[in-house]
Amino acid sequence: xxxxxxxxxxATGEIIYARSMDRILYPASMTKLITAxxxxxxxxxxxxxxxxxxxxxxxxxxxDFPVGEQVSAMEAMYGLLLFSGNDIxxxxxxxxxxxxxxxxxMMNGKVREWNLKHTRFVTPSGLHDPGHYSSAYDMTMIxxxxxxxxxxxxxxEQTSHILLTESGHKYPITNRNKLxxxxxxxxxxxxWTPEAGRCxxxxxxxxxxxxxxxxxxxxxxxxxxxxxxxxENLINYSYSAIRKQLVxxxxxxxxxxxxxxxxxxxxxxxxxxxxxxxxxxxxxYMTRDGRVDLDFRPDVSDPWSLSREKPAGDLRVIMRExxxxxxxxxxxxxxxxxxxxxxxxxxxxxxTLLIILLAVxxxxxxxxxxx
Numbered sequence: 001x002x003x004x005x006x007x008x009x010x011a012t013g014e015i016i017y018a019r020s021m022d023r024i025l026y027p028a029s030m031t032k033l034i035t036a037x038x039x040x041x042x043x044x045x046x047x048x049x050x051x052x053x054x055x056x057x058x059x060x061x062x063x064d065f066p067v068g069e070q071v072s073a074m075e076a077m078y079g080l081l082l083f084s085g086n087d088i089x090x091x092x093x094x095x096x097x098x099x100x101x102x103x104x105x106m107m108n109g110k111v112r113e114w115n116l117k118h119t120r121f122v123t124p125s126g127l128h129d130p131g132h133y134s135s136a137y138d139m140t141m142i143x144x145x146x147x148x149x150x151x152x153x154x155x156x157e158q159t160s161h162i163l164l165t166e167s168g169h170k171y172p173i174t175n176r177n178k179l180x181x182x183x184x185x186x187x188x189x190x191x192w193t194p195e196a197g198r199c200x201x202x203x204x205x206x207x208x209x210x211x212x213x214x215x216x217x218x219x220x221x222x223x224x225x226x227x228x229x230x231x232e233n234l235i236n237y238s239y240s241a242i243r244k245q246l247v248x249x250x251x252x253x254x255x256x257x258x259x260x261x262x263x264x265x266x267x268x269x270x271x272x273x274x275x276x277x278x279x280x281x282x283x284x285y286m287t288r289d290g291r292v293d294l295d296f297r298p299d300v301s302d303p304w305s306l307s308r309e310k311p312a313g314d315l316r317v318i319m320r321e322x323x324x325x326x327x328x329x330x331x332x333x334x335x336x337x338x339x340x341x342x343x344x345x346x347x348x349x350x351x352t353l354l355i356i357l358l359a360v361x362x363x364x365x366x367x368x369x370x371x
Contacts, residue, residue: 004019005017005213014319016291020136021289027133029086029125030189030201031121031125033201036248037110038096038103039073051065051067055094058090058369059283065163070165071165079172081189084189104121104123118138130153148172158188175189177189179202184235186201208370211238246281250279258271259271260302264304264316272332278326278327282317284319297301300312305334306334312330
């Protein structure tokens with residue numbers, strides 16, 4: 001399945017499958033996904049872009065407009081994502097960033113904003129540069145961000161389009177992603193260079209659930225079928241994958257020591273051990289590359305307020321961009337604390353009553369003497 005692959009649940013960011021997902025590889029034309037995001041953020045569909053000599057000089061794939069041609073941002077989006085025109089990517093970069101280095105700074109600004117650790121972009125198209133790289137996980141997250149934009153999503157799901165320039169020239173184009181429209185594929189981006197191998201980012205929706213996946217450095221066979229078969233296998237696995245139990249329910253998973261006053265606000269002070277458990281198990285797709293962090297955040301500062309029906313903090317489960325909180329419940333409540341201290345209360349109550357009786361008796365004796 002290529003040298004690296006990754007799939008995630010689009011809604012949650014949960015990693016479903018990972019194979020060498022942080023390995024540094026070349027993304028080729030999958031790069032155009034982030035170029036599309038910047039175009040969608042900076043321009044409106046009706047804005048006009050100018051086609052320069054520098055864009056025309058970019059080598060294929062290209063639509064090869066006449067220098068000086070103009071095209072709307074909407075049509076440029078089609079030329080970028082369906083046809084995968086390198087010249088269109090450069091046209092967008094020049095119009096948005098002033099020049100290619102300026103646009104690269106914009107791209108890498110997004111990389112930092114999205115907290116992608118294994119990505120650096122140099123070109124807007126993905127044409128090879130040794131300093132232009134990414135990883136399967138990072139590219140999957142870029143696809144996730146791109147798919148959230150309605151404009152990009154509506155373009156990626158088309159199988160074909162007739163691109164119309166402002167001068168009236170028509171360019172029939174076809175989506176290079178052969179999976180679009182098949183078995184729930186609703187978009188994505190292909191890629192290839194000799195250095196990158198065959199790459200594919202694809203977005204699927206089945207039964208209302210969206211999964212984004214990336215395969216990098218696969219085989220470019222004579223009929224160009226391997227990478228698409230790789231993706232089909234990855235997606236079919238991802239939809240059938242079953243979560244495994246990471247943390248069980250109804251079992252003590254944490255004990256917290258806390259000091260409290262046997263008589264609230266007064267004393268004396270004692271220490272209680274509060275056992276904590278989950279009412280539901282933590283279930284995750286366990287991947288070899290996926291580190292899971294468990295952040296326990298108990299709230300047992302006032303043991304007298306504890307109730308077995310009320311959460312006492314939470315457990316936050318974090319796996320890259322995925323995060324979910326589970327309520328922690330105490331196996332100790334105020335009633336149990338009272339029972340633990342019943343001997344003290346009996347002694348304290350008896351002593352208090354004795355003091356009161358002695359005080360009353362002393363008062364009566366004093367009154368009698370005075371009388």
